Amino acid sequence: MWVIENRQYLGEVDSWSRAEQFGDGVFETLLVSDGVARALSLHAKRLEHGLRCLKIPPPVENLQHMLSGYVDNMVESSGLRNGVLKVMVSRAKSARGYAYDAQAEPCIVVFFSSYQAPKNEFYEQGINVQICSTQCSIQQQLAGLKHLNRLENVLAKSELHSDCFEGLMGNYLGFVVEGTMSNVFFEKGDVLYTPELSLSGVAGIMRSLIMAYCRRKGIALHITHIKMDALPQFDSAFVCNSVMGLLPIKKIKDKPMAIGKLTRQLQMAIRSGEIYA
Incomplete structure:
Protein backbone atom coordinates (compact mmCIF):
# COMPACT_ATOMS: atom_id res chain seq x y z
CA MET A 1 0.00 0.00 0.00
CA SER A 114 8.43 15.12 33.67
CA TYR A 115 5.35 15.46 35.84
CA GLN A 116 3.72 18.46 37.46
CA ALA A 117 1.47 17.33 40.30
CA PRO A 118 -1.88 19.07 40.90
CA LYS A 119 -1.88 22.12 43.15
CA ASN A 120 -1.45 21.45 46.88
CA GLU A 121 -4.77 23.16 47.55
CA PHE A 122 -6.52 20.47 45.50
CA TYR A 123 -5.20 17.80 47.86
CA GLU A 124 -6.11 19.80 50.97
CA GLN A 125 -9.35 21.55 49.99
CA GLY A 126 -10.63 19.30 47.22
CA ILE A 127 -11.63 19.78 43.59
CA ASN A 128 -14.76 20.63 41.65
CA VAL A 129 -16.15 17.81 39.53
CA GLN A 130 -18.83 17.99 36.86
CA ILE A 131 -21.01 15.32 35.25
CA CYS A 132 -20.00 14.71 31.63
CA SER A 133 -22.55 14.12 28.90
CA THR A 134 -20.14 11.80 27.06
CA GLN A 135 -20.86 8.27 28.25
CA CYS A 136 -18.77 5.13 28.61
CA SER A 137 -19.72 2.41 26.15
CA ILE A 138 -20.88 -0.90 27.56
CA GLN A 139 -18.59 -3.66 26.30
CA GLN A 140 -17.93 -6.48 28.74
CA GLN A 141 -15.02 -7.91 26.74
CA LEU A 142 -13.11 -4.65 27.17
CA ALA A 143 -14.38 -3.63 30.62
CA GLY A 144 -11.55 -3.00 33.06
CA LEU A 145 -8.84 -2.92 30.39
CA LYS A 146 -6.56 0.07 29.83
CA HIS A 147 -6.79 -0.28 26.07
CA LEU A 148 -5.73 2.30 23.51
CA ASN A 149 -9.28 3.24 22.45
CA ARG A 150 -9.73 6.32 24.64
CA LEU A 151 -11.93 8.53 22.45
CA GLU A 152 -14.70 8.63 25.05
CA ASN A 153 -12.26 10.01 27.62
CA VAL A 154 -10.91 12.55 25.13
CA LEU A 155 -14.41 13.83 24.36
CA ALA A 156 -15.44 13.87 28.02
CA LYS A 157 -12.27 15.76 28.98
CA SER A 158 -13.06 18.41 26.37
CA GLU A 159 -16.35 19.15 28.17
CA LEU A 160 -14.75 20.26 31.43
CA HIS A 161 -15.42 23.80 32.58
CA SER A 162 -12.46 25.93 33.58
CA ASP A 163 -13.29 25.59 37.29
CA CYS A 164 -13.58 21.78 37.19
CA PHE A 165 -10.51 19.59 37.52
CA GLU A 166 -12.29 16.35 36.67
CA GLY A 167 -15.55 15.02 35.27
CA LEU A 168 -17.56 11.90 36.04
CA MET A 169 -18.67 9.61 33.24
CA GLY A 170 -21.62 7.24 33.34
CA ASN A 171 -23.22 4.79 30.94
CA TYR A 172 -26.62 4.67 29.26
CA LEU A 173 -28.03 2.65 32.16
CA GLY A 174 -27.47 5.67 34.40
CA PHE A 175 -24.64 4.15 36.45
CA VAL A 176 -21.49 6.04 37.46
CA VAL A 177 -18.42 4.45 35.84
CA GLU A 178 -15.30 6.58 36.35
CA GLY A 179 -13.66 9.96 35.90
CA THR A 180 -12.16 11.07 32.60
CA MET A 181 -8.72 10.07 33.93
CA SER A 182 -9.48 8.50 37.29
CA ASN A 183 -11.53 6.09 39.35
CA VAL A 184 -14.01 7.41 41.88
CA PHE A 185 -14.94 6.41 45.43
CA PHE A 186 -17.78 7.63 47.62
CA GLU A 187 -17.94 7.74 51.40
CA LYS A 188 -20.98 7.44 53.66
CA GLY A 189 -20.49 6.99 57.37
CA ASP A 190 -17.71 4.44 57.83
CA VAL A 191 -18.28 2.76 54.46
CA LEU A 192 -16.64 3.31 51.07
CA TYR A 193 -18.37 2.67 47.75
CA THR A 194 -16.86 2.43 44.27
CA PRO A 195 -18.45 1.60 40.90
CA GLU A 196 -18.52 -1.99 39.71
CA LEU A 197 -16.61 -2.16 36.40
CA SER A 198 -17.89 -5.33 34.73
CA LEU A 199 -19.62 -3.36 31.96
CA SER A 200 -17.13 -0.59 31.19
CA GLY A 201 -14.36 1.56 32.61
CA VAL A 202 -10.71 1.07 33.55
CA ALA A 203 -9.70 -0.93 36.62
CA GLY A 204 -7.07 1.52 37.86
CA ILE A 205 -3.95 0.60 39.80
CA MET A 206 -4.61 3.09 42.61
CA ARG A 207 -8.16 1.74 42.81
CA SER A 208 -6.70 -1.75 43.30
CA LEU A 209 -4.27 -0.49 45.95
CA ILE A 210 -7.07 1.23 47.86
CA MET A 211 -9.23 -1.89 47.72
CA ALA A 212 -6.33 -3.99 49.07
CA TYR A 213 -5.67 -1.43 51.82
CA CYS A 214 -9.33 -1.54 52.87
CA ARG A 215 -9.16 -5.33 53.15
CA ARG A 216 -6.03 -5.13 55.32
CA LYS A 217 -7.48 -2.46 57.59
CA GLY A 218 -10.99 -3.89 57.83
CA ILE A 219 -12.58 -0.86 56.15
CA ALA A 220 -16.00 -1.67 54.72
CA LEU A 221 -15.97 -1.29 50.94
CA HIS A 222 -18.89 -1.97 48.62
CA ILE A 223 -18.12 -2.49 44.92
CA THR A 224 -21.49 -1.94 43.32
CA HIS A 225 -23.49 -0.19 40.63
CA ILE A 226 -24.12 3.42 41.69
CA LYS A 227 -26.80 5.50 40.02
CA MET A 228 -25.91 9.05 39.01
CA ASP A 229 -29.06 10.33 40.68
CA ALA A 230 -27.99 8.66 43.96
CA LEU A 231 -24.86 10.80 44.38
CA PRO A 232 -26.50 13.34 46.74
CA GLN A 233 -26.87 10.62 49.40
CA PHE A 234 -23.10 10.36 49.91
CA ASP A 235 -21.21 12.45 52.47
CA SER A 236 -17.93 12.73 50.59
CA ALA A 237 -16.06 11.45 47.55
CA PHE A 238 -12.65 11.36 45.92
CA VAL A 239 -10.99 10.52 42.61
CA CYS A 240 -7.70 8.69 42.24
CA ASN A 241 -5.16 7.31 39.83
CA SER A 242 -1.65 5.92 40.10
CA VAL A 243 0.06 9.16 39.03
CA MET A 244 -1.72 11.94 40.94
CA GLY A 245 -2.74 9.81 43.92
CA LEU A 246 -5.99 10.83 45.64
CA LEU A 247 -7.88 14.11 45.31
CA PRO A 248 -10.90 14.84 47.52
CA ILE A 249 -14.01 16.21 45.84
CA LYS A 250 -15.43 19.40 47.33
CA LYS A 251 -18.31 19.73 44.87
CA ILE A 252 -20.03 17.46 42.35
CA LYS A 253 -22.07 19.55 39.96
CA ASP A 254 -23.93 21.81 42.43
CA LYS A 255 -23.66 19.60 45.52
CA PRO A 256 -20.99 20.53 48.10
CA MET A 257 -19.13 17.56 49.58
CA ALA A 258 -17.30 17.31 52.89
CA ILE A 259 -13.87 15.69 53.04
CA GLY A 260 -14.40 12.44 54.91
CA LYS A 261 -12.36 10.68 57.57
CA LEU A 262 -11.62 7.69 55.33
CA THR A 263 -10.59 9.99 52.50
CA ARG A 264 -7.99 11.64 54.75
CA GLN A 265 -6.82 8.26 56.05
CA LEU A 266 -6.23 7.03 52.51
CA GLN A 267 -4.42 10.24 51.58
CA MET A 268 -2.04 9.71 54.48
CA ALA A 269 -1.50 6.08 53.48
CA ILE A 270 -0.52 7.17 49.97
CA ARG A 271 1.81 9.92 51.18
CA SER A 272 3.55 7.63 53.67
CA GLY A 273 3.84 4.78 51.17
CA GLU A 274 1.77 2.45 53.34
CA ILE A 275 -0.72 2.01 50.51
CA TYR A 276 1.97 0.18 48.50
CA ALA A 277 2.74 -2.37 51.23
Missing part, protein backbone atom coordinates in the same frame (compact mmCIF):
# COMPACT_ATOMS: atom_id res chain seq x y z
CA TRP A 2 1.06 3.60 -0.59
CA VAL A 3 1.06 6.24 2.13
CA ILE A 4 0.81 10.01 2.49
CA GLU A 5 1.36 11.31 6.03
CA ASN A 6 0.98 14.98 6.92
CA ARG A 7 1.03 15.88 3.20
CA GLN A 8 4.31 14.04 2.70
CA TYR A 9 4.36 11.13 0.26
CA LEU A 10 6.11 8.19 1.92
CA GLY A 11 5.85 5.76 -0.95
CA GLU A 12 4.95 2.10 -0.70
CA VAL A 13 4.94 0.32 2.66
CA ASP A 14 4.05 -3.23 3.66
CA SER A 15 2.36 -2.37 6.94
CA TRP A 16 1.42 0.36 9.41
CA SER A 17 0.95 0.64 13.17
CA ARG A 18 -2.26 -1.00 14.36
CA ALA A 19 -2.18 1.28 17.40
CA GLU A 20 -2.58 4.18 14.99
CA GLN A 21 -5.03 2.41 12.67
CA PHE A 22 -7.32 0.78 15.24
CA GLY A 23 -6.15 1.52 18.78
CA ASP A 24 -5.30 -2.19 18.85
CA GLY A 25 -3.35 -2.50 22.09
CA VAL A 26 -3.01 -1.60 25.74
CA PHE A 27 -0.90 0.79 27.78
CA GLU A 28 0.38 1.43 31.28
CA THR A 29 1.19 4.77 32.90
CA LEU A 30 3.64 4.50 35.80
CA LEU A 31 4.68 7.09 38.35
CA VAL A 32 8.47 7.14 38.75
CA SER A 33 9.62 8.57 42.08
CA ASP A 34 13.34 8.95 42.85
CA GLY A 35 14.14 6.57 40.02
CA VAL A 36 11.74 3.83 41.14
CA ALA A 37 8.37 2.96 39.58
CA ARG A 38 5.48 2.75 42.02
CA ALA A 39 3.31 -0.40 42.05
CA LEU A 40 5.46 -2.00 39.34
CA SER A 41 4.16 -5.55 39.89
CA LEU A 42 0.52 -4.44 39.62
CA HIS A 43 1.20 -2.60 36.37
CA ALA A 44 2.90 -5.71 34.99
CA LYS A 45 -0.03 -7.92 36.00
CA ARG A 46 -2.57 -5.57 34.43
CA LEU A 47 -0.49 -5.36 31.25
CA GLU A 48 -0.35 -9.16 31.08
CA HIS A 49 -4.11 -9.39 31.64
CA GLY A 50 -4.85 -6.80 28.94
CA LEU A 51 -2.65 -8.52 26.38
CA ARG A 52 -4.25 -11.87 27.14
CA CYS A 53 -7.77 -10.46 26.76
CA LEU A 54 -6.89 -8.88 23.41
CA LYS A 55 -5.05 -12.05 22.30
CA ILE A 56 -1.80 -10.16 21.77
CA PRO A 57 1.27 -12.31 22.49
CA PRO A 58 3.41 -10.79 25.27
CA PRO A 59 6.66 -9.27 23.98
CA VAL A 60 8.68 -10.99 26.72
CA GLU A 61 8.04 -13.67 29.33
CA ASN A 62 8.73 -11.41 32.32
CA LEU A 63 6.78 -8.18 31.83
CA GLN A 64 7.74 -6.79 35.23
CA HIS A 65 11.42 -7.11 34.35
CA MET A 66 10.70 -5.43 31.00
CA LEU A 67 8.97 -2.47 32.65
CA SER A 68 11.73 -2.15 35.24
CA GLY A 69 14.29 -2.07 32.45
CA TYR A 70 12.45 0.73 30.67
CA VAL A 71 12.35 2.73 33.90
CA ASP A 72 16.09 2.33 34.47
CA ASN A 73 16.89 3.13 30.84
CA MET A 74 14.73 6.25 30.71
CA VAL A 75 15.94 7.57 34.07
CA GLU A 76 19.55 7.17 32.99
CA SER A 77 19.01 8.57 29.48
CA SER A 78 16.91 11.57 30.51
CA GLY A 79 18.62 12.50 33.75
CA LEU A 80 15.16 12.72 35.35
CA ARG A 81 14.55 10.71 38.51
CA ASN A 82 10.92 11.75 38.83
CA GLY A 83 8.36 11.56 36.05
CA VAL A 84 5.78 9.46 34.25
CA LEU A 85 6.57 6.43 32.10
CA LYS A 86 4.01 5.44 29.48
CA VAL A 87 4.38 2.04 27.84
CA MET A 88 2.17 1.14 24.87
CA VAL A 89 2.06 -2.43 23.58
CA SER A 90 0.11 -2.91 20.36
CA ARG A 91 -0.48 -5.77 17.97
CA ALA A 92 2.12 -6.23 15.24
CA LYS A 93 1.95 -3.84 12.29
CA SER A 94 -0.29 -4.88 9.43
CA ALA A 95 -1.71 -3.69 6.14
CA ARG A 96 -5.22 -2.25 5.84
CA GLY A 97 -7.95 -4.44 7.34
CA TYR A 98 -8.79 -5.91 10.72
CA ALA A 99 -7.23 -9.36 10.18
CA TYR A 100 -3.89 -9.98 11.89
CA ASP A 101 -1.10 -12.50 12.30
CA ALA A 102 -1.72 -14.00 15.74
CA GLN A 103 1.92 -15.05 16.15
CA ALA A 104 3.62 -11.82 15.05
CA GLU A 105 5.65 -9.98 17.67
CA PRO A 106 3.88 -6.91 19.11
CA CYS A 107 5.11 -3.33 18.88
CA ILE A 108 6.26 -1.38 21.94
CA VAL A 109 6.51 2.40 22.30
CA VAL A 110 7.76 4.00 25.52
CA PHE A 111 7.52 7.65 26.60
CA PHE A 112 9.07 9.26 29.67
CA SER A 113 8.20 12.79 30.71
